[in-house]
Amino acid sequence: MSHGVSAAEATLPPLETAGPHRKRLGLISIIACLGGLLFGYDTGVANGAEGPMAADLGLDLLQLGLVIASLGFAAAVGALLGGTLADAIGRRRAILVLAVLFFGGVLLVIFSPGGGGEFDPVGYTLLLAGRIVLGLAVGGASSVVPIYLAELAPYEIRGSITGRNELAIVSGQLAAFVVNAIIAITIGESGGVWRIMFAVCAVPAVFLFFGMLRMPESPRWLVEKGRTSEALEVLETVRSKSRAKAEHVQIEIIAEEESEAKVGLGALLTNRWLLRIVAVGAGLAMFQQLTGINTIMYFGSRVLEEAGMTPQQAVIANISFGVVAVIGGIIALRNMDRVDRRKTFMIGLSATTTCHVLVVIATSVFPDGHPARMWAVLILVVAFVISMQTFLNIAVWVWLAEIFPLHMRGVGFGIAAFFGWTMNGVLAFIMPSLLEWSLGGTFALLALVGVLGVLFIYRFVPETRGRSLEALEEDVTTGAINIITASQRRKY
Template structure:
């Protein structure tokens, strides 16, 4: 099908109508689902501020600490891969409920791990590693399933802003972690078991996610894929006007019929050069997001600021600025997501983040250690980096991944793609503390700037556009390779 026919079909859908009860219902569903993003953010951000007290209390060296931090993204890589495929089999809603249970169990293992008081305990260390691994599985699963769930429920006109709310929830969770860490550190100090209280707070949103998702509907697109057309129609009627719901159901049924006879899952992926290509591009784009170094700032922001000249207490408080600007950037991104093309957003973001990474490396090199200006300049530049990252990249990448893959392998495709980013984050989490000690802030940020230049070339040459298209029309063009022809012509 040509791009002209596809776009006409999309535009021919009945209008959504004025905002009202149906749009509020969709908004409520997105808020409940985004507790998964909130947990994602809190569990990745809490270690930034908790890692030094945890290291001292458990008697860990830098390598052991790096493993505690790094096991979460490595677990997330596995969780993304497994949960993506699982959600294709058992549904998006059921998968999110299972993830809520994993979030809760992971927190319990970390918080109640034995040992401490500066003495290394093999059992306590193993318990923390196990808890972080389980939390990683849950975080990776949430990174895949929640955006897919939201993308499959949202109308294409506002799909970017609805799906982007999950990333806004992620940075809100990170900000919450930074604030909780700062409050606990201010009240109880930075020694002893305070890191356990920092981690324990994550149990609260896990409970809300579990009970909230029990009352949420299943993805209508997943229901149609499973032959439950009337169930899908009933779900859509709760978030769409009747004429629009019927038209979308017809489009969904047609898309599923087009897939009849297509080999599904991994087998179908391996037999299609176009599907292999889009999964490879998704894997690369996920890596691009992580190679900017954003996870290292969120994991080790306090360590970066201490390395630039701040005291431990100053660094924990200043670290809140990263969370604040991330939320501000997220709000801007959600509001603009359906107005600006994805490719333009990616290229703008990578240009800005690479520039601020390079400027930070230069500032850390030129300004001598002990200079009063050094920590302030580094803080301002890193804040600008985080703002650019969140405004132009983080939300846009997850939205693009949630909408680019065909229905029959959407969970699998996104799971494989997300694995690329999580693997990069795992490697960085293990080695960044040692790199900061050996080559300093300037060396680490210069390394990320080099990755940024390569990432700009990758996006410019390979990543296709997805904005303003229904998932069904994107599926046809991805499956036939037409989406690459459209990219070149544009």
């Protein structure tokens, strides 16, 4: 499939494949992706910690559901506020604030009083507060880090650079699963072992804070704020001299054209094309969550127990979900700048929906307690996770970081992520009860939503691969992106 290339893109010097500037860009992405690692660990640690925590603190299913879901609901707010904060104070400073929130949230969780199987209202309140603070940090990281990386990366490799954050997320989730399994096997699942599981998260938060102190600000944000000379200095650290100057001119031209336009929420409310693309972004984020991927990352051990495994078998087998998620992420990064976003979305959502249908069939064919039921569910959920990670997770976050214009990128991304995280919180809250009701029925509901998601992507989601952020901005602001969408649909 061919893409339209603007005159500005055509006149940029070719991208260099080696040099100190490429090493600098690599280092920046590693440090910034510690935010993704924290995101992943904090969402994955509950998968294995929630059982011991519930037993230690005397929580019922609804109380446990609220503890897990509170992170998702707070992340919705954090994504919205994080995007707005990043537009106001800069991407780099916003990430520094998030590092402090990650560290503070962990302290609240691990030092909340209570234990011994008795419910403590004060301890439960502090535990919820800690999960909310962590949720704000997770949501903020989900919107700010991809934007930061997308604005620093050359458009030719923007997908693979921005996608590294999603690989960091699943690496964090895998780390959480492995840590949980090691602790459960060596120490046991009683007492306060869940506090140790959560405490590990404090380490990367410290590295993120001190690492970002030495990282540059986004050059596109600097240009928007009139700090053009600083923007050029940053670009020259991550591009060759000639490429940096040419790209700097391109960014300045678009910034000057948009200088009279409203920014942030004001820009959104006065342009129907921006409203449309934000609605599409919100819909895509919600359908991503409605696949149930974070249900597996939060409650994978519980799903396997419902399929017939013992608690210890489940916490060990749960590691496989993290392993295949990382493998899928590596494959996704390799293909991110080679395969169109729309194509990956369509393939991914079709594959995950098929896995859901097969789980429904397996749980219907094999009765409770049958070994084949347990193995079928494990294999199909592994297939679901690798399909999700290879084709959907990374691509969705990259697409959201690309599609919104500079003058409202943080707000637009934040709104889309808000709706995605809200859906995440709803699923996390009801999932323990749904799984207790019916494992097959739960996956049947997810499959039905998956079919709707395929139709949504086919009808509404435009392509972004292979185009500069400035060229996309022109098309989105004027509505030309919607004309492109119509032509794209005829190709699939």
